[in-house]
Amino acid sequence: MKKLTWILAASALALAACGGEEADTATEGGEASKDIKLGATAGPYSDMLNKAIVPALEEKGYTVETIEFSDYIQPNNALNNGEIDANLFQHTVYLENFETENNMDLSALITVPTAPMGLYSNEFDSIDGIQEGATIAIPNDPVNGARALLILQDQGLVELDPEAEVLKVSERDVTENPKNLVFQPIEAGQLPRAVEGTDLSAVPGNFALAADMDLLDALALENMPDQYRNVVAVSADNEDSELAADLIEIVESEEFEAVIDEEFVGFGKPEWMAE
Known part of the structure; x- marks a missing residue:
């Protein structure tokens, strides 16, 4: 009887150890995985992603796929459904109205330079x-x-x-x-x-x-009032994620502003850039 108890206890410890190793592996794998998708409407904001944001993300170890959309509906639907991790195409007023009308919880991370009317x-x-x-x-x-x-x-x-x-x-x-x-x-x-x-x-x-x-x-x-400038947006669940923090850091960088000055002449800068 004692021998059987010892075998069961050993087995339980072994299973617990295996479970722990699997959990650690999954956690390490989750942390190591930086495959992301970013969405934008075709045109200047897709260009802004590809020229001013994606290269900096890749330097941080991300593998990035840019998805281009042809309308203003699907980028937020895709973000809400988890098909993409962030998007860039809309201003704050549009984002807030879209959230209300479609019962979504999205979050604007940071305002970016925007082509003015x-x-x-x-x-x-x-x-x-x-x-x-x-x-x-x-x-x-x-x-x-x-x-x-x-x-x-x-x-x-x-x-x-x-x-x-x-x-x-x-x-x-x-x-x-x-x-x-x-x-x-x-x-x-x-x-x-x-x-x-x-x-x-x-x-x-x-x-x-x-x-x-x-x-x-x-x-x-x-x-342009800042409410009309475009924003990098994520789902509200991800606003405190590592990706969100990295996106904010990149947009606030001198390198980002240098690309804007060279490639996006005439774009109006948000108030925070003038501070």
Whole structure:
């Protein structure tokens, strides 16, 4: 009986030891595995990942696959489902609205330099040269429409109701329009083409770049609130992960800013970069 008890005890210890070794191996394997996927919409932010972020991640031992998306829906769906580990394509306002509407819990890690909206024209050479009754194409969605009106106010072309919520202003909040500008709301993706058919067009930076427009050709570029600058986002469950910390460290680095200055001319930098 004592011999049987000893055998059972030894077996239990052996099994416990094996289980411990397997757990340690799995833990070591989990820590060693740095295969990740990052998502972005095709264009400047995919380029920003590949030129300014991915090389630094690879130096830290990550193996990175960049996934390009053609719309603004799938990058967050993929992030929420765990198909990708982080994404870069959206500003804070869009992220927060998307979370609410789709019952997701995502987290913005850090704001990055972003292509600003600009006022473009083939009719006028300067803001001062804009004539009475000029037609201006603006985005027909509320978020980008508000951005266009804020640019016009910054340039002295309209005045907006000071009581209106800044990020939600619309045409009905225009209190003064001294040049009697005529607003023509259209879908944001069509605004680069509208430069040909209207006197002025307020074109979001990503659509301007997609149409091979030079940001510096704009008559004026927006003084973009940080809420409209794009962010690196992860799922809320991963905001304290090693990857999240590494992404923040990379974006805050001098090397990252140097790539922005060289490769992304005209992009507006977030407030933290000026500190």
